[in-house]
Amino acid sequence: MAPTAVSNKLKATHRKQFQELQEAGEKGERERTMTLHRLFPLRLRQTIAQVRLLHGSGCGHQLEEVAMEPELRKETSVFRTQVNDPACQSERHLGQYYTLPTSHLHTIFPHGLPARYQQQVKTFNEGCVMVRQPALELISYLKAADYSKPAVRYLLYGLKGSGKTMSLCHTIHYCSTQGWLVLHIPDAHLWVKNCKELLPSSYHTSRFDQPIEASNWLRNFRTTNERFLSKIKLRQRYTWTKRESTEKGSPLGELVDMGVSRVKSSSDVVGAVLKELRLQAAETEESEGFRLAVAIDGVNSLWGRTTIKKEDKSPVAPEELTLIHNLRKMIDNNWCGGAVIATLSQTGSLYSPSSAYLPKELLGEEGFDSMDPFIPVPVSNYSEKEFESCYLYYLDRHWLQHPHSKTDEGKKEIIFLSNRNPSVLERLCAFL
Amino acid sequence: MEWTSSLIVPQDSIKSNWLIPAPPKVLSRQLCVSSALHRKNLAAAGPEKFSEEFIKKQVEEYNIGKRHLANIMGEDPETFTQQDIDRSIAYLFPSGLFDKRARPLMKVRPEFLPGQLKSVQWGADGRPFHFLFYTGKQSYYSLMHDTVAKVLAAEKQQVLLLSEGPVPQDTKPISLVGSRWLLKEELEELLVETISDHDYARFIQLMERLLSLPNCLSEKDFVQRYRKQLEIQSSKQQVAPLQYDENGVAYSTADGRRKTATCTVLLRDCGSGSISINGRDYLHYFPVLQDREQLMFPFHFLDMLGRFDGQCTVGGGGRSSQAGALRLAISRAMLSFLSEGQVESMRQAGLLTPDPRVKERKKPGQEGARRKFTWKKR
Numbered sequence: 001m002a003p004t005a006v007s008n009k010l011k012a013t014h015r016k017q018f019q020e021l022q023e024a025g026e027k028g029e030r031e032r033t034m035t036l037h038r039l040f041p042l043r044l045r046q047t048i049a050q051v052r053l054l055h056g057s058g059c060g061h062q063l064e065e066v067a068m069e070p071e072l073r074k075e076t077s078v079f080r081t082q083v084n085d086p087a088c089q090s091e092r093h094l095g096q097y098y099t100l101p102t103s104h105l106h107t108i109f110p111h112g113l114p115a116r117y118q119q120q121v122k123t124f125n126e127g128c129v130m131v132r133q134p135a136l137e138l139i140s141y142l143k144a145a146d147y148s149k150p151a152v153r154y155l156l157y158g159l160k161g162s163g164k165t166m167s168l169c170h171t172i173h174y175c176s177t178q179g180w181l182v183l184h185i186p187d188a189h190l191w192v193k194n195c196k197e198l199l200p201s202s203y204h205t206s207r208f209d210q211p212i213e214a215s216n217w218l219r220n221f222r223t224t225n226e227r228f229l230s231k232i233k234l235r236q237r238y239t240w241t242k243r244e245s246t247e248k249g250s251p252l253g254e255l256v257d258m259g260v261s262r263v264k265s266s267s268d269v270v271g272a273v274l275k276e277l278r279l280q281a282a283e284t285e286e287s288e289g290f291r292l293a294v295a296i297d298g299v300n301s302l303w304g305r306t307t308i309k310k311e312d313k314s315p316v317a318p319e320e321l322t323l324i325h326n327l328r329k330m331i332d333n334n335w336c337g338g339a340v341i342a343t344l345s346q347t348g349s350l351y352s353p354s355s356a357y358l359p360k361e362l363l364g365e366e367g368f369d370s371m372d373p374f375i376p377v378p379v380s381n382y383s384e385k386e387f388e389s390c391y392l393y394y395l396d397r398h399w400l401q402h403p404h405s406k407t408d409e410g411k412k413e414i415i416f417l418s419n420r421n422p423s424v425l426e427r428l429c430a431f432l
Numbered sequence: 433m434e435w436t437s438s439l440i441v442p443q444d445s446i447k448s449n450w451l452i453p454a455p456p457k458v459l460s461r462q463l464c465v466s467s468a469l470h471r472k473n474l475a476a477a478g479p480e481k482f483s484e485e486f487i488k489k490q491v492e493e494y495n496i497g498k499r500h501l502a503n504i505m506g507e508d509p510e511t512f513t514q515q516d517i518d519r520s521i522a523y524l525f526p527s528g529l530f531d532k533r534a535r536p537l538m539k540v541r542p543e544f545l546p547g548q549l550k551s552v553q554w555g556a557d558g559r560p561f562h563f564l565f566y567t568g569k570q571s572y573y574s575l576m577h578d579t580v581a582k583v584l585a586a587e588k589q590q591v592l593l594l595s596e597g598p599v600p601q602d603t604k605p606i607s608l609v610g611s612r613w614l615l616k617e618e619l620e621e622l623l624v625e626t627i628s629d630h631d632y633a634r635f636i637q638l639m640e641r642l643l644s645l646p647n648c649l650s651e652k653d654f655v656q657r658y659r660k661q662l663e664i665q666s667s668k669q670q671v672a673p674l675q676y677d678e679n680g681v682a683y684s685t686a687d688g689r690r691k692t693a694t695c696t697v698l699l700r701d702c703g704s705g706s707i708s709i710n711g712r713d714y715l716h717y718f719p720v721l722q723d724r725e726q727l728m729f730p731f732h733f734l735d736m737l738g739r740f741d742g743q744c745t746v747g748g749g750g751r752s753s754q755a756g757a758l759r760l761a762i763s764r765a766m767l768s769f770l771s772e773g774q775v776e777s778m779r780q781a782g783l784l785t786p787d788p789r790v791k792e793r794k795k796p797g798q799e800g801a802r803r804k805f806t807w808k809k810r
Contacts, residue, residue: 159713159716160716355712355716409732409735409737412737412738413728413732413737415705415737415738416705416724416728416731416732416737416738417721417724417725417728418715419706419713419714419715421715424715428721
């Protein structure tokens, strides 16, 4: 199995480093505890003195990060793991929470995380993601895939609230840490409904532009992929108006900035960006190529219906929207050097029954034919171990305040009322 | 205008055989009484009064007639019931009248059945039999009189015993568990006369006083006559026996109804705690927390949360009534797994009581069941 082989290798090479660091850490700790005893009164000492040696398995560079942390380290517990790099996580870490470093939170996920999760991050002052089986499976596929062949499409599907978006975010985190270029569309449903401004496209007469959504997305794209913006050069000359054009060979950053500032042509800029990335991802790593990850949440909106209406009150089909049209081109597997990871979502979708969650039902005939062949990855409710882990995490964060929720009977009640569904559990515990 | 005597006799006395003998004629002035007044005084006379003897004679005649009829019909006189009488009369006197009440019938007058009507309480000379007749409520006051006599007797005995010496009394008081005092309506039925609320309260007060005295054991029978035994409610509950399927897993089914929702539940003693409703998971069928709490109540009450596996079908009603119906059905299905004490506690918790509330009918002249149309002054 690829992931465990990789992690074993890393362990072997870094074991010596780890041992050295541990010894150094121990010595340092003894000195530190002496100073602690002198400076702080007894009660504070007790809290500070709950410092334990690191015993999580990990990669060398991971340990360096942690050793830099302040002295007040948290107790390592059953539900947490210190392995914060998705590449090093394996089945052993199933059900355990790993922390997203704050820097990554701001750069990789400016717009990607679900709203409730963002609130939780703000409340708990840390972003912890549970390592679950679907995400691990996806990461293993990504590790094992051959990138000289056409892009493989993965589809995460499951019941409402079972954790598809979070699994997608976990995978995106892995791709980012591996140095891929991530094209993350947080919710494709937002592009097919409630459009405030609809402009007829200048490029193609029958299509429509959505300047606001496009410029927002470009801004977030810029934040996510800063380092690629100067590296990638354009292969083609793009003319926007009679006076403005972007020359061949100029960096991608310039194009993106142009799209952010010139809101009117931002949808076309998005189209151009996608095309460039598609063409250039095919190159191998030696010649300054990169791997492209297209992550779309709510992919079933691309083939559904829209609530946007033209001026004569007739509905707009999704193909008539520039953004959707270009996105569909990205999903086609006629480009190499990357992967398409998509999630089905019934919550934001239009005109679909709430009991639908399977790909066939939500994608429709057209969507299924376009996505076919794809690798389906089912996401289910928490297993018993995962539920335990989540429950302990909430207890640890003092989120469960009600005294009865800490008892066994309270736990059984919570299990029954939420049926181990992640989002329902989160909403339930919010008022306990 | 008619010239009648001042003493008015009801007109119906002409119909019955022998009612009241005419009182000794008192010479009085002839009054001029018009027919209108005559009719009013008829109403003021009140219901008919019959003497004890008369009632007994009527009942005897009825019984004799019954035996004769049985002989006529060729049936056994001992086992000749009222139904047989009706049948025989309908056979012997066939009538084409449409109104059932106009057809010939042979029955004891309902007032003459024991405990329905007070027979005439005074003799031929007009003197009442009971010494408390002129109180108006003779049975009630005589009951009170007897009870007070007993109270006084008990107090006297207590004083005597105390004067003999402070001997510790080990008389146990009369046990009142499992019975209640007769209600006012029941007491009225027993005494065959109407009493007021105040009278009833005084009676209960007096009985309580009697019971508070230590030597009241001798009056046990007297007191029990005025108390009604309560039967244990849960003994009415029918608990179906447990069934076992092929794999040896115990299961039971039950139905439930609330408003217009009906449901059936099949509970299995598996140990998984998963419930499916109409083929879907209960989390998706009831997205609202309140409904899931209703489902949880029976399990949580008996601490059997993760034990059962449920398969339910539900239809009709709205989401809340479906949840209520399911709760009732689950409680009923669980009965076969429980002990007597648990069944009783479930009943007291209200899990086994079907909710009788249904939508109230809309009335004409009103906008809804209770809401009236907007009142306009003009």
